[in-house]
Each structure stands twice: as C-alpha cells, then as structure tokens.
Amino acid sequence: MDRRKFIKYAGLASGSLALAGVSAGSFMADRSKDSYTGWGRTPYGKDQFFNRTPFLVEKPTYQVVGKPERITYVENIFRRNAELYRLLMDRHPDGITWDKSQGIEGLPEPLKTYYTNHPSAFEEFFRMREKAREQRANWEKYKDKYHLAEAWSTAHSSFLRGPEPFPAEPSGPPEEADFRGVNPNPLPLKSPEHGSKLIKKIAHSFGATLVGIARIKKEWVYQGSLRGVGRVDFEVPKHWKYAVVFAVPHEWESFYANPVYGTSYDAYSMLRYISGKLEVFIKEIGYSARSHVPPGQYDLIMPPLGIDAGLGELGRNGILITPELGGNTRLAAISTDMPLEADKPIDAGINKFCKKCKICAEECPSGSISFDDAPKHVTRGFKRWKIDQDKCYTAWNSFATSHAKGCRICLAVCPYSRKNNWIHTLAREVDPRDPTGLTGKAMLEMQKNFFDYPGANEYLPPPDGNNKTFGKPPDWLLTEEWFDV
Numbered sequence: 001m002d003r004r005k006f007i008k009y010a011g012l013a014s015g016s017l018a019l020a021g022v023s024a025g026s027f028m029a030d031r032s033k034d035s036y037t038g039w040g041r042t043p044y045g046k047d048q049f050f051n052r053t054p055f056l057v058e059k060p061t062y063q064v065v066g067k068p069e070r071i072t073y074v075e076n077i078f079r080r081n082a083e084l085y086r087l088l089m090d091r092h093p094d095g096i097t098w099d100k101s102q103g104i105e106g107l108p109e110p111l112k113t114y115y116t117n118h119p120s121a122f123e124e125f126f127r128m129r130e131k132a133r134e135q136r137a138n139w140e141k142y143k144d145k146y147h148l149a150e151a152w153s154t155a156h157s158s159f160l161r162g163p164e165p166f167p168a169e170p171s172g173p174p175e176e177a178d179f180r181g182v183n184p185n186p187l188p189l190k191s192p193e194h195g196s197k198l199i200k201k202i203a204h205s206f207g208a209t210l211v212g213i214a215r216i217k218k219e220w221v222y223q224g225s226l227r228g229v230g231r232v233d234f235e236v237p238k239h240w241k242y243a244v245v246f247a248v249p250h251e252w253e254s255f256y257a258n259p260v261y262g263t264s265y266d267a268y269s270m271l272r273y274i275s276g277k278l279e280v281f282i283k284e285i286g287y288s289a290r291s292h293v294p295p296g297q298y299d300l301i302m303p304p305l306g307i308d309a310g311l312g313e314l315g316r317n318g319i320l321i322t323p324e325l326g327g328n329t330r331l332a333a334i335s336t337d338m339p340l341e342a343d344k345p346i347d348a349g350i351n352k353f354c355k356k357c358k359i360c361a362e363e364c365p366s367g368s369i370s371f372d373d374a375p376k377h378v379t380r381g382f383k384r385w386k387i388d389q390d391k392c393y394t395a396w397n398s399f400a401t402s403h404a405k406g407c408r409i410c411l412a413v414c415p416y417s418r419k420n421n422w423i424h425t426l427a428r429e430v431d432p433r434d435p436t437g438l439t440g441k442a443m444l445e446m447q448k449n450f451f452d453y454p455g456a457n458e459y460l461p462p463p464d465g466n467n468k469t470f471g472k473p474p475d476w477l478l479t480e481e482w483f484d485v
Helices: 003-031 077-088 111-117 119-142 147-160 192-205 252-256 265-284 302-308 350-357 359-363 389-396 422-433 438-450
Strands: 210-215 242-248 289-292 330-336 377-379 382-384
Touching: 077 111, 077 119, 111 119, 147 192, 147 265, 192 210, 192 242, 192 265, 210 302, 242 265, 242 302, 265 289, 265 330, 302 330, 350 438, 422 438
Parallel strands: none
Antiparallel strands: 210 242, 242 330, 289 330, 377 382
C-alpha cells in the first residue's frame, strides 16, 4: 500500500473510531447515574463502593466472652446524665428529690446500682458539670470568632427541639413571628456582597443544589391570606426585603417514571429541612427570617422569584426551567431583612427554545398547556403561555397513584430535564449563543427521535389510556420485583 492510501485509510479508521468512541461515551454517560445533577452519588449507592464479598465471614468480629445481657438505659451517658440532671433540678417524673450531699446511697434505682458499681463515673459527672459552667462563662471570649460555626451547628440541631413541624409555622403577624428567636447582638456584615456569598455557601452546605438572591416585589406576595394571621388583606411587611431562593431536584429515576411512580413530596421534604435550617441560621446571626416552602407553607410566588434570582426562565408549562435541572427544579425561599446583593436574571435561550419545542403540550394528558407559538395570555399584567389549571388538576386526580398523586409529565419530558452529559452540556452552551437557531432546531430533532414519547392519552389509566410512564421506573419502585402480586 502506498503512503497516500495508508494515510487516507488511517484517517478514515481514526475518524470511525472517534465517532464510535463519542457514541459509546454518550451512551454510557446517559446510562450513568453520576450525570444526575443535584443528587450526587449517595442516593444511588455509589458511595458504598467497597467490595465486601471476599471478606465475608461466618461470625462477627466482636468477641463474646460471657453470657450476653441486654443493655440498660443508664449505661447510655446521655440518658444517665439527663436522669441525674432532673434529680438535681427537682424535675424527676416520680417527684423524687435528691442533692449531692445524699451521695450515691440516696439515689433512686437504677442510678444507685450503676454508680455503686462505677463510683468514678459519679465524680466525673460533677467534673463535667463544672467544665460546662466554665465553658459557658468563657463563651463571651470566643463567641465572635466562632459566631458562624455556632449558628451553623444550631441550625442543624434545631429540628430536634420538639414535636412541632420543622420549620414551625408562623404564629402572629410577620413583624413578630419573623423576629422570634433573632439574635439581638448581630455582628456587622462587611457588605451586602459578603452577605450574599455567605448565605449561598450556607444554603449549599444544607443541601441546596441551586441558590440565588432576589429583591421581593409586592407583586410576588400573595394577598388575602397570611400564615400566622389568617384570611386578611395586608401590606407587604417592610422587613421582607430579600428572598434567598433555592432549589433541589426530585429523585431522578422516579421523576422520569412519571406520572405513576413520581411524587411531589420527595423534593419538598428536602426543601423543608433546608429552609428550616436556613431560617434558624439567619436568625442566629441577627436577622429576620421566614420559610416559604410549597406545596402549602408559603406566602410568596416561587417561579417569578426564581427568575428574578437568576436561576432560570419561565417555561411553556408555567414552571421555572433552569439550565442545570431543567424542569426538575423544585423551589423554596427565605424572606429576610439581611443586607444582601440581589442577583441579575438570565436569558439562556430557554424561553426562545420553548417557542419551538411544544413537547410538554404534546405530551400533556389533560391538554392544559398552550400550543401558541408565543406567549399571548395576560395574567395580572404579565404575558405568559396559558395553563388551564382546572384541567391539569383533574388529570392530577386521575392517575393510579397514592396520596402523593400528581402528574409532572411536563417536567419529565422537557428537553432541559436531561442528564448532565456532554451532548446536553453542548446544547445548553451553544444554543443560546447561536443567532441562527440551527443548533436548537437540530437538538430538538434529536430529542424527538432519540427519546420515546408514549403520547398524551397513554399516561391516563384505562379505559382512556394504559398507565404509561415517560421513562422506565427503577426496580426499587416495582412492587412485582419484591412481592408476590
């Protein structure tokens, strides 16, 4: 073979291999759970990577040297110390009183037996108590230096404080409820910019995937009902200056298997814990805070707040679509008077793409999403695509689901709700920068040809449909995999 032909065939071969590599890489990336944004490795068991099979043994490695006995509650240091504290403070549930002068002999059972057998533990309790007093006295020296660490720790432990819902629902007007528990001695922030950077880092540490800051406009505040007060018209509280807006996705595999295997509550439960901890943290550093978490505990409209906070754009289906999570974006917010720097909104081409896509409208089982080429409907002075909420809710109540009923098909089928692999990263980055619109058109054709869409009616239960789901449900949600049904 001459040199020219060799180079020609080598080029063809390398091109074919490159194409095969890209295709295989894309296929594997699409199968990999690592490309799910916002949930990481742990929910899919990827952090439990050590292969235990070669190390299996017949007996556990702890040593049994006598007759095993049940543990008593006083052998737990926290319970034992709590029992002793109650005696010292005259709070014993049986009305027993005791002080140190009575010694171990004066203690009720089972404390008496325990400390008789462990007299050094009895003396250590009082040394510990004295050290705790010293620590409280010394806190004045250190409280500024460890201000944020204390607030962060308090936020994490706050859900343990009682049987009430977390975060607790407001009681009384916002001017009282939002300031209840606020640290009266806040440290001065260096600047609003510092405040925003700090609160975003804290929100991410609590589990938020996306975080942005928005000024609260009065048009984003519901009227006619106010949590903690009741049904009443009200002026927007002056201390509702900023909203810390944050988002998490639904668990991705069940999300793709909407409608019958999906739920609204997995993401909202995460948002409640994030918002509760964030509310506590902001109050601990000296500012008012109120949690706003759908589906019921909120006074602010979430999608426009998310738009103002720069998280995404409003989609044809009436929800916030973000570049990272697509339609799989569940939102919550904290209203506060903390000095913050608001983020700017974005135009990443999402609204423009929605004008030509229409997949959510085509797949909507209720027919509640508009097919208009551009938004025409006007709501409270804002132009948007019309959503027939009543038809949508009828479909919500039609599917073969439990108390977590709902649909979410328009979220799952959205092209932006795809995995974070190279081809979708390319689409996100190139399409908004392409003035010709050819990239978006090509990607839309790929979307409609590579993904299987059952069709709107197929999602409905018989006789109207066949209980189809957009994607395959994970095996851990298939009852027939684990039970005889």
